[in-house]
Amino acid sequence: MKIFEVPGYAAISETGFIFLGNTGETFNLNEIGKEIYELIKKKKPYDEIVSEIMNNYDSDQLTVERDLDDFINQLKSFGLVTEK
Amino acid sequence: MSDKRRYERPVVLKQQTGFMNKFGSGPLTHPKSEIDGIPVSELAERFGTPLFVISERRIRENQRRATRVFSTRYPAVRFAWSYKTNYLNAVCSVFHQEGSWAEVVSGFEYEKARRLGVKGEHIIFNGPSKTKDDIRRAIKEGAAIHIDHFDELYDVFEISREEDRTARVAIRVNCDTGVYPKWDRFGFNFENDEAKQALRRIMTSDRLNPVGLHTHIGTYMMTTDSYKTATDKLVELAAWLKTEYGHTLEYIDIGGGFPSNNTLNGQYLPAEQIVPSIEEYANAISTALLSLPYAKDELPVLILETGRALIDDAASLITTILALKRLSDGRRALIIDAGVNILITRFWYKHKITPAQPGGVMTENTAIYGPLCMNIDCIAENIVLPVMKKGDRLVIDYVGAYDMTQWMQFITLRPNIVMVMEDGSVELIRESENIEYLLENERIPEKLRSFSL
Numbered sequence: 317m318k319i320f321e322v323p324g325y326a327a328i329s330e331t332g333f334i335f336l337g338n339t340g341e342t343f344n345l346n347e348i349g350k351e352i353y354e355l356i357k358k359k360k361p362y363d364e365i366v367s368e369i370m371n372n373y374d375s376d377q378l379t380v381e382r383d384l385d386d387f388i389n390q391l392k393s394f395g396l397v398t399e400k
Numbered sequence: 401m402s403d404k405r406r407y408e409r410p411v412v413l414k415q416q417t418g419f420m421n422k423f424g425s426g427p428l429t430h431p432k433s434e435i436d437g438i439p440v441s442e443l444a445e446r447f448g449t450p451l452f453v454i455s456e457r458r459i460r461e462n463q464r465r466a467t468r469v470f471s472t473r474y475p476a477v478r479f480a481w482s483y484k485t486n487y488l489n490a491v492c493s494v495f496h497q498e499g500s501w502a503e504v505v506s507g508f509e510y511e512k513a514r515r516l517g518v519k520g521e522h523i524i525f526n527g528p529s530k531t532k533d534d535i536r537r538a539i540k541e542g543a544a545i546h547i548d549h550f551d552e553l554y555d556v557f558e559i560s561r562e563e564d565r566t567a568r569v570a571i572r573v574n575c576d577t578g579v580y581p582k583w584d585r586f587g588f589n590f591e592n593d594e595a596k597q598a599l600r601r602i603m604t605s606d607r608l609n610p611v612g613l614h615t616h617i618g619t620y621m622m623t624t625d626s627y628k629t630a631t632d633k634l635v636e637l638a639a640w641l642k643t644e645y646g647h648t649l650e651y652i653d654i655g656g657g658f659p660s661n662n663t664l665n666g667q668y669l670p671a672e673q674i675v676p677s678i679e680e681y682a683n684a685i686s687t688a689l690l691s692l693p694y695a696k697d698e699l700p701v702l703i704l705e706t707g708r709a710l711i712d713d714a715a716s717l718i719t720t721i722l723a724l725k726r727l728s729d730g731r732r733a734l735i736i737d738a739g740v741n742i743l744i745t746r747f748w749y750k751h752k753i754t755p756a757q758p759g760g761v762m763t764e765n766t767a768i769y770g771p772l773c774m775n776i777d778c779i780a781e782n783i784v785l786p787v788m789k790k791g792d793r794l795v796i797d798y799v800g801a802y803d804m805t806q807w808m809q810f811i812t813l814r815p816n817i818v819m820v821m822e823d824g825s826v827e828l829i830r831e832s833e834n835i836e837y838l839l840e841n842e843r844i845p846e847k848l849r850s851f852s853l
């Protein structure tokens with residue numbers, strides 16, 4: 317099962333604002349993005365993240381997984397998560 | 401009802417240094433969820449997408465406003481609807497109901513106007529390519545033939561003699577209006593006296609009745625001065641005809657060319673902020689025209705062939721998002737069901753594109769591509785949109801001019817066009833094409849009729 321990790325130098329605020337301590341870069345997350353990022357930070361596995369989102373939001377598994385994959389790809393490309 | 405929250409795609413955006421933090425500032429774009437009071441979703445479900453939606457009310461408002469603006473500045477004004485701008489029967493009929501004549505540039509457009517019930521005497525026949533049959537018909541039906549070049553002049557001359565009838569004619573004049581590139585390929589030139597030469601030739605014939613002078617100085621003209629210059633020059637010619645031949649004209653036709661609300665490619669500020677108002681054009685034209693040395697009761701009618709400025713903002717294109725993609729640079733891309741084959745004005749304009757449904761506060765730089773498997777099919781290179789999902793709809797505005805005439809059947813079939821009527825009903829005014837429509841005119845040679853693979 318895929319588990320992702322948030323690097324220690326990434327600081328996230330209440331409003332979904334991320335600061336990367338190593339590069340000084342900043343990022344914004346929308347509300348659901350912030351929730352997911354926090355789940356990743358808690359080292360929740362992929363499948364758990366999907367079911368958590370489905371419990372909280374009005375959507376289906378296919379959509380959630382498709383969007384989550386894209387989101388994680390983006391996080392990875394920005395250096396905001398690493399894959400374990 | 402579940403108490404689950406409305407789902408939005410998760411988004412992470414990198415902040416550019418030096419840019420304002422847009423997050424938390426509320427939605428940047430208000431959705432366009434209705435057109436003339438009809439929900440976009442309802443139109444899309446009923447007629448499918450892509451779907452052109454034309455507002456009857458807006459056409460009438462535009463025409464009435466333009467008529468009022470010119471009529472309050474000059475005593476006799478007549479609009480002639482530029483067919484090529486949008487020659488859907490329903491659209492032309494709204495203009496004709498508002499009192500506009502027909503301005504046509506081909507035998508086909510002429511026939512279209514006649515079939516709608518426009519009399520020859522209310523048709524202005526422009527264009528560089530009239531056939532002898534076109535000319536004969538126009539002479540017989542009393543249409544005004546706007547002569548483009550000497551070969552045409554001699555054709556009109558000859559045919560009017562054959563028919564033993566008087567032809568109502570005008571010449572199209574081109575002139576230096578200070579705008580470049582110069583439009584000198586249509587009509588007779590003013591500066592080198594070609595226009596006078598043509599008028600002299602006309603005056604020597606007892607079969608040609610010169611009823612007017614015409615110019616069309618260009619399209620999407622951003623300066624009112626160029627209209628003043630052009631009108632001054634036509635006024636000079638009209639004055640010359642009067643002193644030289646004692647001849648007064650029925651009308652002076654200034655053509656079209658006023659810009660619409662669309663922003664040109666490469667234009668930085670939105671068109672709404674930089675395009676002169678129709679009042680300013682009217683001031684320029686009427687001031688010049690009123691200097692004509694004619695008696696008050698002889699003043700010629702001012703004819704206007706305004707196209708895009710009267711129709712562009714009366715039509716929208718509803719389109720559906722077929723897919724979302726990521727480009728290699730991480731940018732968001734959308735594939736929509738409307739391509740450049742039905743949005744030909746994409747090659748001139750950065751269109752106004754608005755989501756049809758409310759979005760979240762987060763926005764993304766987005767590229768929008770049409771459905772054609774062709775690299776040119778790009779509807780917007782980079783626009784800021786809320787977070788969109790597959791199946792969402794976008795409304796592309798100001799698509800009334802030239803798109804529904806220059807559109808092409810290419811890879812996909814051309815879609816439905818509806819008109820939202822003043823009473824709120826919705827009428828299908830052009831049915832989407834089907835394969836039968838397309839194959840109707842094809843012929844397969846006998847030897848090609850079978851094959852085995």
Ligand SMILES: Cc1ncc(COP(=O)(O)O)c(C=O)c1O
Nearest residue numbers: 482616619656657705706707708
């Ligand atoms: C002779 C003539 N009149 C009128 C028009 C309408 O022009 P516009 O849509 O720019 O007002 C055109 C279009 O190019 C034209 O060629």
